[in-house]
Amino acid sequence: MPFIVEKDSGLIPQILSAILDECVNGVTLADPDLEGSPIVYANKAFERLTGYNQEETVGYNCRFLQGEDRDQEARYQIAEAMKNHEGVEVTLRNYKKDGTLFHNRLKITPLFDKKHRVIYYLGVQYDITNQVNASNEIKELNDLLNASQNK
Numbered sequence: 001m002p003f004i005v006e007k008d009s010g011l012i013p014q015i016l017s018a019i020l021d022e023c024v025n026g027v028t029l030a031d032p033d034l035e036g037s038p039i040v041y042a043n044k045a046f047e048r049l050t051g052y053n054q055e056e057t058v059g060y061n062c063r064f065l066q067g068e069d070r071d072q073e074a075r076y077q078i079a080e081a082m083k084n085h086e087g088v089e090v091t092l093r094n095y096k097k098d099g100t101l102f103h104n105r106l107k108i109t110p111l112f113d114k115k116h117r118v119i120y121y122l123g124v125q126y127d128i129t130n131q132v133n134a135s136n137e138i139k140e141l142n143d144l145l146n147a148s149q150n151k
């Protein structure tokens with residue numbers, strides 16, 4: 001689907017959005033010139049990852065994925081980076097439309113125009129829930145092992 005906002009028209013040809021839709025990563029664009037820096041574009045992988053479709057995503061700030069779980073260090077890191085027009089990579093606890101928790105590895109990159117103004121923020125989302133669960137399990141098993149060795 002081509003982009004909705006006017007400054008995007010013609011910028012990304014249809015073929016490029018088809019390519020983005022084939023990606024395994026979520027790809028999003030947020031417009032800092034619009035009130036609340038809403039998402040103006042999300043690819044199909046973002047839809048698959050979160051369970052939210054285009055209409056439920058475009059026009060909203062991506063923080064809705066945090067639900068009530070707002071006490072997260074990563075979100076302050078993002079806010080700080082965006083204030084300084086810098087990129088950042090963090091892991092967030094996010095919630096799908098059906099309420100399922102997933103661990104979202106998010107990389108945000110500012111995109112600049114020729115005059116070095118930020119025109120969009122690019123967000124790339126990757127579900128690392130399996131890795132997080134596996135490393136938690138390893139930690140628990142190590143703790144058990146250490147506890148039994150110290151007996």
Ligand SMILES: Cc1cc2nc3c(=O)[nH]c(=O)nc-3n(C[C@H](O)[C@H](O)[C@H](O)COP(=O)(O)O)c2cc1C
Pocket residue numbers: 028029030061062063064065066075076078079092093094104106108121122123124125
């Ligand atoms: C392009 C882009 C994509 C983002 N994607 C996500 C996301 O997938 N999940 C999430 O929890 N926050 C995401 N965010 C971060 C939130 O939109 C917001 O910037 C963050 O929560 C910090 O602001 P706040 O403390 O006012 O909520 C994204 C931000 C940008 C700019």
